[in-house]
Amino acid sequence: MATNAHAEGEGRQPIVAHHFNNIRQQQASVRFGMWVFLVTEVLFFGGVLCAYAACRIWYPKEFEAGSTALNPFIASINTFLLLSSSFTITLAIRAAYKGQRDGLRLWLASTIVLGTVFLGFKAKEYYGDYEEGLIPGPQKTLVDDVDATGKPVLREVSVFAVNLKHVLEHKNAKAKAISDKMTWNERDRTQMFFVFYYSITGLHVIHMIVGLGLLVWQLILAQIGFFEPTERHVYIEVMSLYWHFVDLVWIFLFPLLYMAGHHSMDGAF
Amino acid sequence: MSEHVQKPIVFEDDHAEPASVASSTLTFLFLAGLACLAMMIGFTDLGPAKVWVSLGVASVQGLVLTLFFMDLRHADKLTWLTAMAAVFWTFLLFLFTLTDYLTRHYYAF
């Protein structure tokens, strides 16, 4: 019945762990385990996206303005980077399956490079936001405003709101139009969009970093010949499931965060 | 014990040869094309429809990604069940929570 395939792999570890009966059982368990883990990941991001949706229902204008203030170009480049990395990791599975050591290392390394470049761009984007002062926080400042009767008054608003106004007015004509229609209260509340923006992309970045760490580890393993017994291609496959998931999240973040506002190509160059 | 015929441990065949290079390339190109489409939508003014259209494109992208890159199309029933569970329970979360936000202003009297 249960064939005990305790074949020795490279190194000392047997391919089939002691508590499994055969390689098929082990592979099936590993694969299934990752799918179940991804379910929890879906609900994790589902939670924050649900909060996002609820808030956007209440404050559509603020979300539009917030998204308009973001940089859509870096995000677009990043989309393609991530899709390409999904592509390369798929090729890595095939290489591992076919026992092509060099191919495996090549495709793992390209995936790592693409992922790292993504993070580099992301860092640049965060830095740009920081420079523009688009960081939510409790700091306040005074601005000139008019009250209901048209009398000029001093008004306490968040520093963020002032920065947002500035960014939108200097972006392009459409952004300026959006900004002009906003009250100070609305500018203040746009912080909410940015809380979501930072927390969701931040979580995504953390997932990327974890993924890159695992990929580097697998690259080292590939180097020492761990994947020589081709049965072990299942670990690359499972890694790719995680990586594709990270890509999948980004696919939804792109329209929800970056493309929720008005962008035009004018500001591009 | 004739009625208890012993079956060996068999796992449903959840195993398939990884996609060929050509098919992966095709998938990638398709996804990249959809990404271009998503960008184009992002840069045009569609009013309130924009979010739905772009979410639609994202869903197609996600579907292609799961079916082809994550190889769900070759997966066994259990994996399908798992993936569907994720979608369904996320749907439940959205369903009730957003119902609250969309109906809270109605009074019962």
Next chain:
Amino acid sequence: MATTHAPATTPTTLELDYTPQTAPPVVDVDGPPKVHYLNHSFGWLSWLLTVDHKRIGILYLIPLTIFFMCGGIAAGLVRLNLIQPYGAILELDQYNKAFTAHGTIMLFLFLIPVIPGVLGNFFVPMMIGAKDMAFPKLNLASWYVWMGGAMFFIAALLFGGLDTGWTFYPPYSSKYSHTNVIWAGLGVFITGFSSILTGLNIIATVHKMRAPGMTWGRLPLFVWAMYATSVIQILATPVLAMAVCLLATERIFGVGIFDPSLGGDPLLFQHLFWYYSHPAVYIMILPGMGVINEVITCFSRKNIFGYKAVAWSSVGIAVVGFLVWGHHMFLSGQGVYLGMVFSVLTMLVAIPSAVKVFNWTATFYGGQITFEAPMLFTIGFIVLFTIGGLTGLFLGILGTDIHLHDTYFVIAHFHFTMVGGMMFAWQAGLHFYWPKMTGKMYSDFWSRLAAVIMLVGFSLTFLPQFVAGYHGLPRRYPYYPVEFQMMNILSTAGATIQGFGYLMPAVYLPLSLFFGRNAGANPWRATGLEWQTPSPPTMHNFEELPIVTHGPYEYALPSKFTLEDGHAHETKGGNGGH
């Protein structure tokens, strides 16, 4: 009754094994194995680095017991304070911290991990005939994560405390709390991660590691219950994690997602929180229900009544449990029509629970019932849980909940389900499996006495709270009108008795390790696979891959000697009297 089990054609000379187990057999024929999982290696490291699911189960048991005591002490403080209308011993903020410590420790550090961590780890692989969990290293990692999170959490409680209540509602937890909300939230996040990993492991184990012949229809119902629990754990916990993340973000950056003065919505937190926490109450009860199936069948010497119904009701609870969370928010300002929908759906969730209760009582019917300690706890469970579940319906009805919400009625309701339910089930499981886990038998007399004392203490504590709550005594208030003093004193007296009850197993169970007699492989003459191993089990549970040919509760089958005659195949372990 007994003779009707066998088919009419059975020769009268057939020897059937219906021996009532009033007392476990005194002599251990086999004796414990020389090398078993406890003594095959020694030293701290052999425990801290183990990947053996049985040792990991024991690793959970010890800190869990300590956390239970911590939570108990906090409860004692709360109850003591309440014997006087204006507070007997605690300052106001101390009172807040005490009931928060009680609630959070008991829920996050005890009730949620207790049965999955200890009995789930230990017995799920054994019950399905596996050598270990699907991912043994992940299992150990999960323990470390849990310990880390728990230490974190305890530290947050000790240094600065937490005063939000276990529900962490903003703005109590955002604007108006000067306590360690972020650290405690991080603790919840980390322990939640451990809960997810354990659930994942159990799901993968049940799907992929079953021995040949162990079909879904032959799984012990404990495994079904653990499976359903794990499904809830992996689907619900991430959302709680996200809720506390957002809460921490809000506190750290001083921005509003939940704070209405900054445009946020406190109900948003409640939605995310209860999306997890209502299903979580089933994380707390389902494993207990699983244990009850094993104990009831064993001490009634009968197959479970309606195996399929009981098995699927676990799954039903897991699914429907996700559709009702709004019943905690009827009065919070959530949409009224949504409240009505939730009220109706809440009625639905009582159905699978009731299916279980009916099937258990039907299992009693015609059984050869004996009253060892596990069975006493089980009977306590059924009675108390039924009361808890039925009062849940009072609360689930929109109209009555307006009167009862946030009163002691709610407190009594959930203590009947969680203490009367899960705590009693845990005791039943611990007493049932102790001989298997340690190879030793504890004192019959003291264990039965403990069960009775716990039951008396419990009823005295929580029955008065129904009355007080019905008359309007609100929960979480340190002060109360004098006319409620009698009720509170009764409660505190009951709590004291209960406390003694819980201390008793903490004494006689450890003592049994040194003075108890050898339990033997199968002291209760139970039928599950786990009992076919020696006690304590050996390293890999089964010397050879077990092959399963029948269901888990075939108590009505003739003994194995008669089976070899080839006569009794047709008996399907029928359900006792016809």
